[in-house]
Amino acid sequence: MVIEGFEGEPGSRPPMADLLTAGLHASLTDPALEGMNLLNELVMRFPDAISFSAGRPFEGFFRVEDLHRYLRTYCDHLEKELGYTSEQVVRTLFQYGRTKGVIHELIARNLAVDEGIKADPDSIVVTVGCQEAMYLVLRALRTDERDVLLAVSPMYVGITGAAKLVDMPVLGVEDGEELSDLQAVVDRARAEGLRPRALYLVPDFSNPSGHTLSVATRHRLLEIAEREDLLLLEDNPYGLFSLEDERMPTLKSLDTGRRVVYLGSFAKTCFPGARVGFAVADQYVWDGRSERAELFADQLSKIKSMLTVNTPAFAQALVAGKLLESGYSLSSANEDLRQVYRNNLRRLLDGLARRFPPDGPYKVTWNTPGGGFFVVLDVPFTVTDDLLEHCAREYGVLWVPMHHFYDGRSSTNQLRLSCSALSAGQIDEGLDRFADFVADSMN
Numbered sequence: 001m002v003i004e005g006f007e008g009e010p011g012s013r014p015p016m017a018d019l020l021t022a023g024l025h026a027s028l029t030d031p032a033l034e035g036m037n038l039l040n041e042l043v044m045r046f047p048d049a050i051s052f053s054a055g056r057p058f059e060g061f062f063r064v065e066d067l068h069r070y071l072r073t074y075c076d077h078l079e080k081e082l083g084y085t086s087e088q089v090v091r092t093l094f095q096y097g098r099t100k101g102v103i104h105e106l107i108a109r110n111l112a113v114d115e116g117i118k119a120d121p122d123s124i125v126v127t128v129g130c131q132e133a134m135y136l137v138l139r140a141l142r143t144d145e146r147d148v149l150l151a152v153s154p155m156y157v158g159i160t161g162a163a164k165l166v167d168m169p170v171l172g173v174e175d176g177e178e179l180s181d182l183q184a185v186v187d188r189a190r191a192e193g194l195r196p197r198a199l200y201l202v203p204d205f206s207n208p209s210g211h212t213l214s215v216a217t218r219h220r221l222l223e224i225a226e227r228e229d230l231l232l233l234e235d236n237p238y239g240l241f242s243l244e245d246e247r248m249p250t251l252k253s254l255d256t257g258r259r260v261v262y263l264g265s266f267a268k269t270c271f272p273g274a275r276v277g278f279a280v281a282d283q284y285v286w287d288g289r290s291e292r293a294e295l296f297a298d299q300l301s302k303i304k305s306m307l308t309v310n311t312p313a314f315a316q317a318l319v320a321g322k323l324l325e326s327g328y329s330l331s332s333a334n335e336d337l338r339q340v341y342r343n344n345l346r347r348l349l350d351g352l353a354r355r356f357p358p359d360g361p362y363k364v365t366w367n368t369p370g371g372g373f374f375v376v377l378d379v380p381f382t383v384t385d386d387l388l389e390h391c392a393r394e395y396g397v398l399w400v401p402m403h404h405f406y407d408g409r410s411s412t413n414q415l416r417l418s419c420s421a422l423s424a425g426q427i428d429e430g431l432d433r434f435a436d437f438v439a440d441s442m443n
Contacts, residue, residue: 070319
């Protein structure tokens with residue numbers, strides 16, 4: 001909500017106890033934070049529009065009764081497997097809990113089953129969504145103005161926003177199979193007196209580009225991280241949702257030098273409403289004055305204790321129940337959902353091909369991701385936020401301008417479509433509307 005009325009001179013005081021923008025943190029006027037608000041606002045203003053904008057999970061398998069069952073499953077686990085008394089079960093669910101989380105051992109077993117990651121449960125911090133995990137890691141790494149984060153560009157707006165909140169500049173590394181300019185970005189940053197601390201990336205079906213790194217590139221990244229003393233912040237929300245059954249190994253499963261901080265989320269594999277994520281931070285932190293060391297996870301938990309205190313135990317219990325029921329394999333638990341996402345992505349790609357053939361009048365091209373939720377289109381006109389609003393109002397379809405994923409750009413000739421939350425009929429109808437929008441935009 002915007003209120004008109006106060007036009008003060010620079011440095012003048014607002015009326016009453018109101019505040020001036022200049023007196024608040026600079027991130028609050030940064031486009032990286034304003035972009036998501038814009039998209040949410042358009043969804044609210046145009047509720048009948050078909051939305052290719054949000055990477056929300058498909059809702060067709062959500063059942064309220066499942067939550068009750070998951071909770072009971074977890075309570076049974078506490079009582080029968082761990083020997084908790086009824087009083088201890090009640091305390092676990094209702095009271096403040098362990099800062100690093102209460103389902104860390106179950107998460108470790110899931111990582112071993114689904115990802116081949118051998119994680120010490122004590123190296124896991126259970127967070128309020130993956131977004132908190134990002135913030136905790138960046139807050140810990142940012143020591144002064146020389147520290148910078150590297151991120152594969154175009155980059156997820158959540159990592160950009162988290163970096164803004166801790167005053168950590170982000171340097172883009174060009175996307176692509178080789179990540180060929182990573183070394184050049186590191187060298188240039190150090191020549192300017194900066195200190196690259198970590199590289200953030202989504203190796204599997206990344207948001208927004210849909211790109212996946214080869215096994216060879218993953219090994220090269222680990223070699224560069226070792227040589228250049230970098231951490232790799234691996235975010236993996238979409239890894240289970242490939243078009244084919246064969247999956248790439250995670251960076252963390254290949255990591256023999258503790259170079260990877262693994263950022264996980266149960267938003268896509270369980271349910272986003274629980275807001276449960278985690279970080280695997282098994283690096284050791286030495287105090288420099290003795291032989292004493294702590295896990296990086298313990299350092300992150302110190303920050304978390306002053307931020308969210310702990311992740312709600314009730315939310316953790318629901319995720320735990322699903323983990324227990326699936327034998328710790330969210331891959332098998334999500335087989336039906338994976339098929340929906342495969343069908344949706346194929347329908348989106350096939351639908352684009354029918355509506356925008358290579359010999360057609362409109363030069364629209366797109367990438368072909370191997371899984372995940374997102375497809376990036378190149379269109380023969382400039383894509384802006386105003387154009388998005390026009391499309392929502394006049395054509396009833398929403399998408400995301402790609403400039404939101406490039407720090408500092410105001411427009412590009414690209415946009416992103418997401419197909420995860422839609423039915424087959426909505427994809428077809430939405431593409432028909434989108435094709436009309438493109439045709440009229442060229443006239």
